[in-house]
Structure formats: C-alpha cells, structure tokens
Amino acid sequence: MPEGRVDSVLYVDIDGNMHAQKARVVAVAGNAIETPRLLLMSSSPLFPDGLANSSRQLGRNYMRHTTGSVYAQFPDPVRMYRGETMAGLIADESRLDVDRGFVGGYYLETISLGPxxxxxxxxxxxWWPDFTRLIDGYARTAGQWIVGEDLPQESNRITLNTTVTDRLGLPVPNxxxxxxxxxxxxxxxxxxQGSLLYEAVGAESTHRTTPYPSTHNMGTARMSERPEDGAVNAFGQTHDVPNLFVSDGSQFTTGAAANPTLTIVALAIRQAEYIVEQMRTGQV
Structure with a gap:
C-alpha cells in the first residue's frame, strides 16, 4: 500500500496460477533462509532493498549452531537404535568459561541413528576399510552430538542468487x-570431552564426525531495539512495516546452546497475544 503497510500476499497454486490473498496482518514464518529470501524479493519503489530492510541487516547474521559428533564402539552391543533419537543431554559445558579458550557453551546430546x-x-x-569398520560395528555403536552457540557474523548471510532461479523463475537463496x-x-x-566421556565408560574406540552442512537455522531478521540495528522489534514486528511480523527463528540475535524450537514457540505465542491487542486497539 502507498502508506507502507502490507495489504495482501501473492501466492502461486499447484497449477501455476497466481492469487492475491488480502490481509490485515501478515506473519512470515519461513525460518532463517526462506523468510529473508521472501522479504528481499518483495522489493518496491517504497522499499527498494526489500521489505523490513532499511537497516540493511535482513539476511545477515545467519547462525546454524556449532556442531560435530563423536561416535564410540564398545565391546558389547549397545543397540542405540532402541528408544528416542535424542534421549538425553549433558549440559555441563553449557556455561561461560573463557579459560576453555572460547566464549559461550555447548550441549552434548545423545544421538541414535539408523544404519x-x-x-x-x-x-x-x-570408504573401505575404515568406513566399513564403522558400519560393521553398528550394533556396538553409541553417539553424541555437539550443539554449541556459534557467534553471529554479518558476513554469514542469505542473499538472492542473480543467475539461478526456481521453477517459478524466482531467485534461489545463496x-x-x-x-x-x-x-x-x-x-x-x-x-x-565427548571422546574422554566414552573412553571413561569403556569404549574401545571413538570417531569424530564433521559438522552437518546445516542444523538449526537462526538469525537473518534479528530483533533490535533500534530500527537501524535489525529487522524486527521485541515482538517480531518489523520496524519498517507495522502490520508485518516475523514469526520464526530468524528473529534470534544469538543462538545459545539449546535446540531452538521451544523458544520459537514461546515467541510465537507471545507475538500472537501482542497482535490481538494491537488489532483490538487499532494499531494494526
């Protein structure tokens, strides 16, 4: 709209037909990759750098959690495939102790994977022979996953690809x-620490696995008190467009050591209550 509010959402159905859904309030929940992608694509003469991006912070400070895994093989079967995928964690290292050589902390989470x-x-x-040794010992294998607080960096970011597009002709995210x-x-x-723990309980060997390409996507539309420092306020309401909200993990300013799902849920509930009050008083 000319006054800088969202009045509808455009979407394409399964048959490729474009539709416009009118809306009084819009909440974007594509998480830390698709949310900035959508907002960056939604540029206009009023918002030439994309919606909610007057700070030029949209897409920046992408976080994914510092990860890695330690697997151990024991003399006897441990059958890690029984029970929950992640049945427990060790929180001893989730603390601030710079004497360890870094700031922040991490969890060691049990991880039970299928073959x-x-x-x-x-x-x-x-591949052979070390790889097959790891797989052959599956029944005697246990695993734990490192989940730590990676530091937000402006250079870690989501941008729009200028040459590659999806099936709708829209730029894919970099x-x-x-x-x-x-x-x-x-x-x-x-x-x-993971290796020492397993060795202390009788492991015959341990193996360190490199980080996954991505785990918990966070950041990229971060909260800020000042509009120039981020994309949304404390309720996920964009600084630039008062009836546009971000409702996912891209709001995060830091990642901490914990899996983010419950924090995302808590923020969404809090945001919903705020939107109801804003609508009741005519603010949005």
Missing part, C-alpha cells in the same frame, strides 16, 4: 557461512 543415516554422516566421502575462530575452538573442545 542408513549413520552411513550417510559418520564419515562423508569415506547461503554463505564461515566458522568464527570461536566456533572452531568450541567444536574441538566438544570433540575432546
């Missing part, structure tokens, strides 16, 4: 991520 999943991730690119030296130091400490 196919383990074969895909235990040693990417690996995802750029580099580890901060703090992330690397944290991961190495997690590998060390």
């Amino acid at each position: 196919a999943f383990l074969a895909s991730f235990v040693e990417p690119g690996g 995802v750029h991520f580099d580890d901060h030296p703090n992330d690397v130091a944290m991961r190495e400490h997690g590998y060390q």
